[in-house]
Amino acid sequence: MSGTGAASMTFEVADPGGLLAGVRLRPDLDVPGDLDFRRVDGRWELTAARPPARRMEYLLELRFPDGSSQVGLDPANPRQVPGAFGPKSVREFPGYAAPAWLAASAPDGASEDFEVPARALGQVVPVRTWSPTGVPDDKPLPLLVVHDGPEYDRLASLTRYLAAGTAAGWLPPLRAALLGPGRRDRWYSANQSYARALVLAVLPAVAGRLATSVRVGMGTSLGGLAMLHAHCRHPGTFDALFLQSGSFFLPRFDSHEQWFPHYQRITAFVAAVTDGDLPGQPVPAALTCGTAEENLANNRAMTAALHARGYLAELHEVPDAHNYTAWRDAFHPYLTGLLARICP
Secondary structure, three states: OOEEOOOEEEEEEEOOOOOOOEEEEEEOOOOOOOOEOEEEOOEEEEEEEOOOOOEEEEEEEEEOOOOOEEEEOOOOOOOEEOOOOOOEEEEEOOOOOOOHHHHOOOOOOEEEEEEEEEOOOOEEEEEEEEEOOOOOOOOOEEEEEEEOHHHHHHHHOHHHHHHHHHHHOOOOOOEEEEEOOOOHHHHOOOOHHHHHHHHHHHHHHHHOOOOEEEEEEEEEOHHHHHHHHHHHHOOOOOOEEEEEOOOOOOHHHHHHHOOOOOHHHHHHHHHHHHOOOOOOOOOOEEEEEEOOOOOHHHHHHHHHHHHHOOOOEEEEEEOOOOOHHHHHHOHHHHHHHHHHHHOO
16 A cells, blocks of 8 residues: 655555565656665565655556566556556645546537548548537637647547536637647657648648637647647647647757657757747747646747747646646646637
């Protein structure tokens, strides 16, 4: 059994038969100190300092006498969360609460799946649209255009948030276009061909099926970078931006990312933007980033660059890391506030 004190947290792994040679904590954020467990009376035990966050996702590495190891969930902790790379154990600290809208009434809405041929990419872009129940397709509504849309929906309950908000009236009626990532690392890495496909093929295809008014571009990590890139290369496409934990790589903060195959393309684009290469017609932008993220410094720099060019840009730092639960928990009030600002 594992517990949490005011400034520390304790983990235990039962091993009465002595089958393990060691256990190590593998957290998703920085935890100071030695993270190897000690063997104590038929179990392995670790007491570590609590990180400066409200919750922590983690795995455990189990080591065996033959030199092999296995990384998996904490067998003593039944609380888990899904993630892009599989489930993880999670520790929620005092003061954390899941969003209230998760328990609110949320009508399913209407969805449609289709594919858009994109000549610029030589591939199709998968699209799933979502609309509030009972709204005619020809009634113009604001459109939320979402990179990694199906994952956002599956792992961060995005359409439940939209449904709960529109049903209760704290969100305006709006639609969403959930875009599948395809070849994500290539498409979302400041790729000119992808930006053209998005603006010249995907969005017209959506508009041909559903009437839209204002458009909000949304994305997380590389998806946030790609949405900002599309805005810069095709000004006027989006009326606002909601960017979460954007991968706005700058060499002075992110040299450890040099292994990424499109690192140079990203850093060239981000350097140009931070030097002032932005469209002359600013749009409102809300950014969120975890206080425990490597991306925090470059998100601060990007927010400052947007401010310098007259954008109504705000960075909201949340006490979490780079994961879908953190992004979900920031929808309200930050996406809510952005939508209220731009939607009639």
